[in-house]
Amino acid sequence: MRRDPQALHGQSFDVAIVGGGMHGAWIALRAARAGCRVALLERDDFGSGTSANSLKILHGGLRYLQHLDLPRMRRSIAARRAHARWFPHLFEALPCVMPLQAGGLRSPWLLGPALLANEVIAADRNAGVAPASRLPAGRLLSGARCASELASLVRCQPLAGALWWDGIARDAERLVLEVVLAAARAGAVVANHASVERIVHAGGQVRGVAWTDRLTGRSHELSARSVVNAAGPWAAELARASGLPVDALPAAWTGALNVVLRRPLGNAMAVALTTAGRELFFVPWQGRTMIGTAYCPVPSLQEGTRGPPAPAVHRFIAQAAALAPEAGIEMADIARIHWGLLPLRRAGDALPRKSPLLLMDAAQTGAKGLLVVIGEKLTSAPEVSRVVVRALVARDGGSTDEISGDAGVRREVPDVALLPEAARARLAMRFGRRWTEVARMGIEHGEKYFEPLIAGSPVLLVELLHAVHAEMAQNLSDLLRRAGLGQAGHPGAPMIDACAQWAIEHAGWDAAHTRREAREIDAWFAGRCVSHETLPAGPLGLPGEQPGQPA
Numbered sequence: 001m002r003r004d005p006q007a008l009h010g011q012s013f014d015v016a017i018v019g020g021g022m023h024g025a026w027i028a029l030r031a032a033r034a035g036c037r038v039a040l041l042e043r044d045d046f047g048s049g050t051s052a053n054s055l056k057i058l059h060g061g062l063r064y065l066q067h068l069d070l071p072r073m074r075r076s077i078a079a080r081r082a083h084a085r086w087f088p089h090l091f092e093a094l095p096c097v098m099p100l101q102a103g104g105l106r107s108p109w110l111l112g113p114a115l116l117a118n119e120v121i122a123a124d125r126n127a128g129v130a131p132a133s134r135l136p137a138g139r140l141l142s143g144a145r146c147a148s149e150l151a152s153l154v155r156c157q158p159l160a161g162a163l164w165w166d167g168i169a170r171d172a173e174r175l176v177l178e179v180v181l182a183a184a185r186a187g188a189v190v191a192n193h194a195s196v197e198r199i200v201h202a203g204g205q206v207r208g209v210a211w212t213d214r215l216t217g218r219s220h221e222l223s224a225r226s227v228v229n230a231a232g233p234w235a236a237e238l239a240r241a242s243g244l245p246v247d248a249l250p251a252a253w254t255g256a257l258n259v260v261l262r263r264p265l266g267n268a269m270a271v272a273l274t275t276a277g278r279e280l281f282f283v284p285w286q287g288r289t290m291i292g293t294a295y296c297p298v299p300s301l302q303e304g305t306r307g308p309p310a311p312a313v314h315r316f317i318a319q320a321a322a323l324a325p326e327a328g329i330e331m332a333d334i335a336r337i338h339w340g341l342l343p344l345r346r347a348g349d350a351l352p353r354k355s356p357l358l359l360m361d362a363a364q365t366g367a368k369g370l371l372v373v374i375g376e377k378l379t380s381a382p383e384v385s386r387v388v389v390r391a392l393v394a395r396d397g398g399s400t401d402e403i404s405g406d407a408g409v410r411r412e413v414p415d416v417a418l419l420p421e422a423a424r425a426r427l428a429m430r431f432g433r434r435w436t437e438v439a440r441m442g443i444e445h446g447e448k449y450f451e452p453l454i455a456g457s458p459v460l461l462v463e464l465l466h467a468v469h470a471e472m473a474q475n476l477s478d479l480l481r482r483a484g485l486g487q488a489g490h491p492g493a494p495m496i497d498a499c500a501q502w503a504i505e506h507a508g509w510d511a512a513h514t515r516r517e518a519r520e521i522d523a524w525f526a527g528r529c530v531s532h533e534t535l536p537a538g539p540l541g542l543p544g545e546q547p548g549q550p551a
Helices: 022-033 062-067 070-086 108-121 143-150 172-185 232-241 310-323 381-393 398-402 421-445 461-470 476-482 493-506 511-528
Strands: 012-018 038-041 091-100 139-142 160-169 189-191 194-202 205-213 219-229 253-261 270-275 278-285 288-297 334-343 357-359 370-374
Touching: 012 022, 012 205, 022 038, 022 172, 022 370, 022 381, 038 172, 038 194, 038 219, 062 070, 062 108, 070 108, 070 160, 070 172, 070 381, 091 108, 091 143, 091 278, 108 139, 108 160, 139 143, 143 160, 172 189, 172 421, 172 476, 194 219, 194 232, 219 232, 219 381, 232 334, 232 370, 253 310, 270 310, 278 310, 288 310, 288 334, 310 334, 357 381, 370 381, 421 461, 461 476, 461 493, 476 493, 476 511, 493 511
Parallel strands: 012 038, 012 219, 038 189, 091 270, 219 370
Antiparallel strands: 091 160, 139 160, 194 205, 205 219, 253 288, 253 334, 270 278, 278 288, 357 370
């Protein structure tokens, strides 16, 4: 996958998709596989907004049983299964546990039957899923076993425990990128750092989009019969700039807050602890612990994009510390804050809307051929894309789910036995069955590319090579994201400097610009991800990221 803006010129597309987050990427993939000519444009980098700010959980909707919302539960199960089928190397089974008491909604008398019902409703959860990614059956735990699982967080004597399984993305940013790569393999033309300025329409019909290449500053127009506005919190801004109505778009938003701690808290399972009628989840991930999600009202979209208010972060950590007193959580434990914006159904609501916003009627969007998609969960994208593509092509695209996303890329690598075992394991974990194409590139450039970027780091030089030549890494933030660096906190100044130096020497990047970007990234992490008594407000993704929608 190479960035080629010229490929967006001189041809008409069936659909142009604005926004390269999880939902836009899945729509591009499914539409391309359905035979559409697809263009996907992202103003920053793929997965740098929506997916960069999430709790990483790919869930099957067990909580929806509480309201007997079986259709929504089935959609979540199908979406979770699609992630596991297509990208098993990035999907990991996650055991979750909740302590139960004698009465109320969180009692074994209610959760026991709920777990049994879940087994029936989700009987097909592992259909077509690779063995390593399959989810076991949930069950009730004894009080003693549950207490043991919770001991590093809280000392308690629950009557019993509820154990169920969901999925977790090992690397949510790469998960989005893999969807984009699969869309490109299916024929979609994709471009990052391509800012759509307005949707072109005339006579009540969309004609395409006007966009600016942020790397060159040049403006262009792209012709398309349909346009999908999947720009998340900026969907209304794009509609206004295009002279289109915004009445049906969210007028109010809430901030969603998750944190990554710099240390593990000792729990092997994701633990749900209850406060004020809601659960906080303590999730083991990448050798650390994530905690989420708290919702914070924002007075406006503009205020929300500046990041979480410092008092909200302090309250969140105080709340987590009170729920898990044995863990000794404090502000100094924060390694990374994830902050995103979710649409509210009505102004003043405490919680975000429970379903994605899909506008496919010209009476709402303002033009025939214009669709608006604002997702509410990281998980839901595969199923949302099914509905959207069905509307685009007027036929069922469900058969694509039966095919592995890695199909057709199982090439053997010459002299594979000569590759270091650690390198093979690393590439398989990051790229799945596509690891052979990455290894081939490394072999062509020399065995030194299977060495770590710096001593003690798992990141291999071949990953940077592949990121630049086959994954559209255009700047240092892109490069860090491709290598999985920064999601869990500051990757370290030596790592940032090493990436910058490699890009200057081997990718031909401008030295002054790249070193300046390295300093900016280091300063950003130092000021926003390392603990402070007060946290400055400001966007909390990597430089170039925008707030997105947490899982």
